[in-house]
Amino acid sequence: MEAIKKRPARGMDVDLIHGPIFRNLLWFAVPIFISNLFQQLYNAADTMIVGNVLGDSALAAVGACGSIYELLVGFGLGIGNGLAIVTARAFGAEDYKRVRQSVAWSMIIGIVASLIITAVGMLFLHPLLVLLDTPTEILEDAYSYISVIALFVLVMFAYNLCAALLRAIGNSVMPLVFLVFSSCLNVGLDILFITRFNMGVAGAAVATVIAQAVSVVLCILYILKKTEILVPRREHFAYDRGLVKELVGQGLSMGLMSSIVSAGSVILQYGINGLGTLVIAGHTAARKLFALTDMPVMAISMAAATFVSQNRGASQPQRVRQGMRQTFLFCIGTAVVMSLLMLVSARWLVGLVSGSSEPVVLDNGAAYLIWNAPFYSVLGILLATRYALQSLGQKVLPLISSGIEFVGKILFVLFFIPRFEYMAVILCEPIIWCFMCAQLLYVYFRDPFIRSASAAPEKAES
Template identity: 55%
Template sequence: MTDRKSTVDLLQGPILKSLIIFAIPLLFSNIFQQLYNTMDTVIIGHTLGDEALAAMGAAGAVYDLLMGFCFGIGNGLAIVTARSFGSGDMGQLKKSVAAAIVIGASTMAIITLLARFILHPFLQVLHTPPEIIEQSYAYVSTITLFIAVMFAYNLCSGLLRAIGNSVMPLVFLILSSVINIVLDFFFITGLGMGVKGAAVATVIAQGVSVLCCLVYIGFKVKILIPRRMHFTRDRELYKEMIAQGLSMGFMNCVVSAGTAILQSGINSLGYLVIAGHTAARKLYQFLNMPFVSMSHAMSTFISQNYGARQIGRIRKAMKCAYLYGAVLSIGAAALMLFFAPTAVRLLSGSSERMVIENGALYLRVVAPFLAILGMINPTRFGLQAIGQKMLPIFSSVIELIGKILFVAILIPRFQYMAVIFCEPVIWCFMVTELLIAFWRNPVIREGK
């Protein structure tokens, strides 16, 4: 039983139209997801000042590292479910959901325990300034204490997307976003909890979205509800799902590790640079959302069609994704050319010239390179969807090595200008490796 009104058929019909229809709810989901953090940034920047804003920015790299790993695992597990749906094997689909629950619960328990010991030392390794380190720790430690809640929503929404439903996770996320905004004001300004209040608000709001997903699945999407017999361990299935989940988890983790290393270089430039970069990165994440949404849509599309052995549709879909990314990058570059300084000023609440000018310059340089990123992510997710686990990780290793070199050699010499050009330069190397890996793959080239 599925909710057909909320489900997009990705196995037949016009490819670009289906991708866009499926990606639009994902885009709005990303927007409202980002509102969680953006409202934190706006409220903290306007009420607590540049130092508190910098504390959240310094914690962001650690947050992204942990959450990227968890979300990667969830997305990897959902890929196997999407393949089963595409092949029409409902028994295997329910087994994959049962395995995802077991693997996810075990992994989150381990991560929650480890996080208690590594967070504070990790912030010190990243050269977090002494005046903000305790605020940074208060924020990220609260989030990671309830990391299972964040993972549960990601898994539930991923499983719904696996069967073509990207609408209902959006509905629940809108509700929780409104709750998050209200709680932000209550905890940060009403109770005076500072940056920790933003973390508490995020966890509670995310918990609401989890409950909504579970209730909806229970009543409307019963094919995602495994029975007791489906929890019987299938060694091959568990092997595949663990490998797929860990592959995407480590891929995200390596990317986030590179971001954390880059953040350590930024932290050495002072809190005003951190504040400007934090505001700019929040705006960049909004610019990147249409690209991320298409990438996730491609992941589900390719997984389902790979399960159905429709390789021709996969090739055509990837070309559509590339064209989509190129068009959007032109629009993003034009937008930032005219509005970047105003956007940074509004988001940060700062009147410091360094904060505004650095943030605006970052956005103007990065925006045109989004076309390359619009090729990287669909190709990387596409490789994952057809079962290639190591090649996407290798692209992330390229990114990690590049950021290490920038932090060790170029940032000390060229300061924030090196930060600005770090990712665009690295993306050019990454896209070359990924395009070769995908289009020369026997499955894609010959349908084998």
């Protein structure tokens, strides 16, 4: 262990290992929620500007490659989150040498993975869009958007890794600060590139990349000046086989989990693309709104990942179990609130985001949101449990849930969407989430660390 013997000064960090569980977990989750919200807002800004300025066809072009975007970027982001789990466990164990070593090798692994993703993406993007039956009239616009994203996967990965490392030591505030600034920049660049420079849908992608790059620069400058514990020195780049194996295993596990889910979304997109341009446009708007309104359960799940990682490192199983129980209750409450919201405002929200007055766009988008909202409880429990299992060191069993989702979406595309059309799209994910959630909870309650909580004395504060 390094010369640093004391835990570094907390500053903006939240102590997830000591003190009241739900209060600290919620306090840690709030900046993550706002950060995710702003990230989705500037994604929604792309959609609103594209839909309102360029029309339904351009909006459909962005939507048609949305699942490929998730596949490309999601794999890199999953790797970054997996790498940060190792850092959080080392931080919880107060092994600060290992914290810096994990940062050093996370950088190396991340750069290599991002370059591979970019190379593969640039080779296969256009053929994949054709294979997915993307309508001919929007094919080139879709390619112009997604090719820019693929070319700069490294930028997306770098921001996510920096933010994840800061959260690994309990700091969820500064990633938010940087993202708010870049979100405002993204909206301004969207307007500039699309309306003034006439760059079309590609302008939205360029704006997103530039905004993410600004976030990366700000994060790196902050880490260098304020978080010495995350700044590796030359000796921390020395090869440590055990650490590198753990990082690669944890990173690939989360990356594969994300990519399997995204591959399922690509297959589902194939079924949606066959339903026509207006249906694609309505689904695109609804998915953007879904990504905004599920932010509370996403944020608490991400907070739970760091919480579980640190307390796993600190060997506090009872505290982990209490924190997860409170996370589950939060997700159920969120589902109730969102269900009421969608009942009264879903159609208006779809119209606002899409800029469309077409009944097909508005009705389908609203139906998607109304049917999905009650299942936010299942989704939140699913995500929190999956992240928790990854944080506990499980690498294979959480992947089974992704396999369930992948197979389920194939079955819906083959058998249900051709018969029931968009209604099958609406019900696809909620039904699959229920099966995934059951499998993950079974694995979670059988995990040796979690089961040891029942024999541990009641120490954790609630």
